[in-house]
């Protein structure tokens with residue numbers, strides 16, 4: 636019987652699941668995903684987390700509890716510090732294995748491999764080989780698993796560049812035809828925007844209103860870099876850089892009619908990046924911005940009303 640590795644359907648799942656799934660499967664493990672977010676999963680996470688935690692971290696704990704209940708042998712909760720040179724993920728990601736262990740005592744063994752590309756690519760590679768050796772001691776099997784992971788991730792990212800959201804690509808859905816009454820950028824953390832429960836299906840709702848949605852993942856890395864280059868000072872958070880780079884690039888191109896910014900309540904980086912983007916848009920080409928802040932108490936009716944009003948206003952502006 637193969638070993639079961641649990642992967643929470645939260646946080647970096649929306650960035651790296653195809654690679655992680657291919658990696659563990661090639662090593663002979665059975666990958667078990669936590670269920671789709673429900674109120675119960677969220678409530679369990681809220682109970683396990685400290686009050687100050689941001690919504691995505693609370694939700695992460697709820698998904699860990701769900702995996703625990705599913706009886707997995709290991710939980711994959713890597714310590715992801717940096718995924719590119721001179722940039723970091725927010726401090727919550729650095730402490731994620733500890734947040735998991737202390738928030739939910741009695742969890743199965745946590746695989747907390749450290750990923751720190753900024754410090755040393757070679758050390759990160761050794762850490763991944765060490766992780767692989769826990770499942771299979773032959774180095775060539777580990778090498779094959781890493782190759783499969785890279786390939787799966789490349790295929791996934793190419794789907795995103797073709798107009799799919801992470802949720803579309805992970806569910807095997809084709810992106811809708813790129814033609815709408817308006818083109819709106821929806822920018823925020825992938826783990827908020829693509830969780831249907833937390834985002835209240837925001838992207839699908841916009842599509843139902845006849846809107847073509849653009850997200851940061853659909854842009855090429857060089858476009859994000861180009862947008863981020865107009866900042867006076869480089870931003871050292873990877874996700875903050877992506878959000879701001881995408882927002883500034885799309886504004887410069889003049890290719891969108893409006894911007895929906897989605898922030899997490901309790902998120903330090905969001906409070907800075909979203910504010911800067913909003914101010915920049917107000918000074919720039921006067922593209923309307925709708926700012927939504929999500930927390931565990933956000934009601935769907937309020938979000939739908941605001942989205943509807945925003946889309947009506949954009950359609951009206953276009954008609955003028």
Ligand code: SF4
Nearest residue numbers: 689725727899902903
């Ligand atoms: S970037 Fe913000 S939302 Fe994401 S984990 Fe950090 S504090 Fe939470």
